[in-house]
Amino acid sequence: MIWLDPKVDLANLALVLILGSAVATLWLPAAISVAASAASVFVFNWMFVSPRGHLNVEVHQDALLLISLLLVTWIIAALMAVQRATSDRAREHARQAEQLRDFGEALRDSPDPLDHAELLQQALSDLARGDIMILIVKAEMPQADDIEAALLLGRPGSDQLEGLWHCVRTGKPLGPGTGRYSALPDWYFPMRGREATLGAALVGRGLTRLNSEGSVQAGLRSQAQALCDQFGLAMERAMTARAAARARDLAQTQNVRNAMLAAISHDYRTPLATIMGAASSLAEQGARLDDERRERLARTIMEESTQLSRLTDNMLQLARLYAPGMRLVLDWESAEEVVGAILRRVRRHDPQRRVRAILEPGLPLARCDALLLSQMLDNLVDNALKYSGPSLPVEITVRRQNANIVFAVSDRGMGVHPDWRERIFEAFQRGVAAQAPDAVPADARAAQRGAGVGLTVCRAIARAHGGELSYQPREGGGSIFEFRLPEVEPPLVARESARSGVP
Amino acid sequence: MSLRVLLVEDDRGLRVTLRDALTVEGYKVYTATSLQEGMLLLSNVKAEGGDADEAGVDLILLDLGLPDGSGEAILAAVRKRHSIPVVVISARQGDGLKIDLLDQGADDYLVKPFSIGELLARMRVALRHRGTYLKAAVTLYESDGLTIDLVGRQVIQDGVTVHLTPTEFQLLARLARSAGQVVTHRQLLNDVWGAEFVEHTHYLRLYMAQLRGKLEADPAEPQRLLTELGVGYRLIEAAR
Numbered sequence: 001m002i003w004l005d006p007k008v009d010l011a012n013l014a015l016v017l018i019l020g021s022a023v024a025t026l027w028l029p030a031a032i033s034v035a036a037s038a039a040s041v042f043v044f045n046w047m048f049v050s051p052r053g054h055l056n057v058e059v060h061q062d063a064l065l066l067i068s069l070l071l072v073t074w075i076i077a078a079l080m081a082v083q084r085a086t087s088d089r090a091r092e093h094a095r096q097a098e099q100l101r102d103f104g105e106a107l108r109d110s111p112d113p114l115d116h117a118e119l120l121q122q123a124l125s126d127l128a129r130g131d132i133m134i135l136i137v138k139a140e141m142p143q144a145d146d147i148e149a150a151l152l153l154g155r156p157g158s159d160q161l162e163g164l165w166h167c168v169r170t171g172k173p174l175g176p177g178t179g180r181y182s183a184l185p186d187w188y189f190p191m192r193g194r195e196a197t198l199g200a201a202l203v204g205r206g207l208t209r210l211n212s213e214g215s216v217q218a219g220l221r222s223q224a225q226a227l228c229d230q231f232g233l234a235m236e237r238a239m240t241a242r243a244a245a246r247a248r249d250l251a252q253t254q255n256v257r258n259a260m261l262a263a264i265s266h267d268y269r270t271p272l273a274t275i276m277g278a279a280s281s282l283a284e285q286g287a288r289l290d291d292e293r294r295e296r297l298a299r300t301i302m303e304e305s306t307q308l309s310r311l312t313d314n315m316l317q318l319a320r321l322y323a324p325g326m327r328l329v330l331d332w333e334s335a336e337e338v339v340g341a342i343l344r345r346v347r348r349h350d351p352q353r354r355v356r357a358i359l360e361p362g363l364p365l366a367r368c369d370a371l372l373l374s375q376m377l378d379n380l381v382d383n384a385l386k387y388s389g390p391s392l393p394v395e396i397t398v399r400r401q402n403a404n405i406v407f408a409v410s411d412r413g414m415g416v417h418p419d420w421r422e423r424i425f426e427a428f429q430r431g432v433a434a435q436a437p438d439a440v441p442a443d444a445r446a447a448q449r450g451a452g453v454g455l456t457v458c459r460a461i462a463r464a465h466g467g468e469l470s471y472q473p474r475e476g477g478g479s480i481f482e483f484r485l486p487e488v489e490p491p492l493v494a495r496e497s498a499r500s501g502v503p
Numbered sequence: 504m505s506l507r508v509l510l511v512e513d514d515r516g517l518r519v520t521l522r523d524a525l526t527v528e529g530y531k532v533y534t535a536t537s538l539q540e541g542m543l544l545l546s547n548v549k550a551e552g553g554d555a556d557e558a559g560v561d562l563i564l565l566d567l568g569l570p571d572g573s574g575e576a577i578l579a580a581v582r583k584r585h586s587i588p589v590v591v592i593s594a595r596q597g598d599g600l601k602i603d604l605l606d607q608g609a610d611d612y613l614v615k616p617f618s619i620g621e622l623l624a625r626m627r628v629a630l631r632h633r634g635t636y637l638k639a640a641v642t643l644y645e646s647d648g649l650t651i652d653l654v655g656r657q658v659i660q661d662g663v664t665v666h667l668t669p670t671e672f673q674l675l676a677r678l679a680r681s682a683g684q685v686v687t688h689r690q691l692l693n694d695v696w697g698a699e700f701v702e703h704t705h706y707l708r709l710y711m712a713q714l715r716g717k718l719e720a721d722p723a724e725p726q727r728l729l730t731e732l733g734v735g736y737r738l739i740e741a742a743r
Binding site: 302305306309313316329331332333334336337338339340341343344357359365369370371374490491493496 | 595596597616618668669670703704705706708709711712715722723724725729730731732733
């Protein structure tokens with residue numbers, strides 16, 4: 001300005017001063033910029049307004065100029081301050097919204113929000129740098145304030161712990177500015193679900209931003225409350241889901257138990273009666289029977305025992321498959337080997353070689369439990385042999401289709417009545433067939449009898465593998481049972497070079 | 504002198520039936536109802552025998568579900584000193600303990616219920632392998648047109664030499680050394696590929712398929728290289 005002094009008049013110098021103080025208010029806080037502009041107006045008076053080097057003003061016009069100068073710079077400072085406060089608030093809101101969203105997403109991805117209690121602690125400590133303590137009721141609200149029934153993060157004093165419990169029980173925030181227990185040194189926020197309060201968080205005062213006054217404090221408080229409520233809702237959701245799963249498990253267990261009782265009362269009696277008859281005949285009439293009859297009786301006992309053994313395996317497997325937390329023994333299995341093992345077992349009861357296997361070449365390895373898969377195929381083949389005429393063929397085919405490995409067992413038997421095509425898989429329907437035999441077509445009854453829980457087990461095995469077992473009528477008569485097992489890319493095998501063979 | 508069998512089985516019905524059946528076949532049968540009794544019998548019967556180092560029995564039939572613990576204790580005690588064959592009788596198909604015992608040196612296993620015929624066949628194979636832990640390994644396998652010369656590393660089927668890759672041959676040789684007995688996945692992977700491969704079942708599947716392709720008339724219904732699902736493989740017993 002000193003440089004400009006000889007070149008421009010006083011009015012223009014004043015404009016330069018306004019420009020300078022406007023630029024300064026961009027960075028300086030409101031109070032400082034007000035003081036700075038006042039100071040600069042005095043300096044301006046001293047240096048440029050005649051008489052120079054004096055605070056006196058000679059001309060009235062100059063006095064008006066100085067006063068306007070002062071007012072304009074103050075107004076600019078005030079406007080800037082308001083503007084800055086508004087944008088700060090907007091930024092803070094955006095940040096809080098983002099925090100809520102991130103927190104919500106983290107909670108949504110987790111089956112048990114309890115695992116994320118630390119996340120809540122973290123989010124709250126972003127708001128306030130004081131101590132954060134969290135109390136979460138694990139399952140049921142205890143009668144007394146029992147710390148065993150809750151998850152506690154942080155080390156609250158006994159007053160603080162009492163405050164947390166009080167907050168959980170009342171479901172209302174406590175602490176300064178909340179209108180409840182305003183004299184408390186800390187804030188307490190409840191984690192509210194729709195129905196109940198499932199926990200509380202304590203935000204210690206310490207060096208917190210919550211100490212700031214008025215609207216800012218209220219904003220941070222409501223943000224803390226929003227975070228806590230979000231957590232409470234997530235907990236409530238998880239609890240509801242758990243309760244539903246428990247109810248489902250219970251219903252399923254009940255169903256399996258019913259099926260087993262039905263099976264035991266029905267399916268076990270027939271082979272047991274046959275064994276009893278044959279064995280008692282051997283024991284009591286043994287001497288009077290010729291060798292051929294004796295051997296036939298003994299063979300009958302063996303065959304019926306095999307049937308009972310299969311029934312028992314199925315029953316055990318069913319119970320195991322429906323038990324909560326069941327795990328498969330998954331391995332890389334070759335379809336060819338599993339089918340080969342089935343064939344070997346089947347041949348003992350299949351002297352005429354009715355069972356044929358047709359495997360598509362180049363099948364990938366299957367990711368499955370070999371024993372379960374073989375149990376399924378064994379049941380299906382056994383049924384097919386039983387329910388189709390004594391000379392009719394039974395086929396096991398394995399092929400690839402739409403990223404599935406498809407195991408199919410087909411026969412030329414009488415097939416299954418359309419009404420029963422789904423129900424044959426439901427062990428629980430057996431009771432209906434047994435109680436009201438006239439209401440059920442004869443062929444369906446036949447398919448039901450003896451199959452016992454076999455098909456139910458087969459379907460349970462299929463589903464445990466993430467696949468499906470379905471029935472289709474076969475063209476030209478007969479049944480096809482198809483198990484679709486999703487393909488999984490097998491790991492690579494380091495091949496040896498073909499050249500280095502054994503001579 | 505008849506062969507002596509120690510039968511450790513807690514179920515009375517099965518114990519009596521097996522004892523009778525084995526006695527008819529000419530075995531001398533000692534029975535025990537618990538692990539403890541089995542161990543006791545093992546040491547006492549030994550005292551009767553002339554040679555102090557010689558085991559008192561020729562074969563042990565071991566049930567897994569015993570009232571006083573698993574059969575592992577007996578197997579460990581037996582394996583510490585003797586090469587007596589041990590055949591495990593298991594109640595369940597998917598019994599992890601059974602595979603553990605096979606890995607620890609049991610000779611074979613049977614799943615209840617089983618027929619006497621099956622039991623006698625398994626016992627015969629186990630007895631034939633008696634002493635392989637001490638004696639020199641099998642050097643020649645011959646069965647139904649298939650000859651495996653383990654020393655000359657040659658495989659001949661129906662008079663024609665079969666070309667195998669080194670890994671295929673090692674796998675076949677491992678099975679041939681235990682012909683008639685089940686060899687677990689773990690044992691095969693460890694012996695053929697090495698200890699770091701024991702989880703790589705997919706290697707076995709691939710090489711077994713290759714072997715079957717070369718040695719079986721119908722690989723989908725193998726007659727020589729049999730699969731014991733969930734356990735391992737078995738090369739059928741050599742012809743005598």
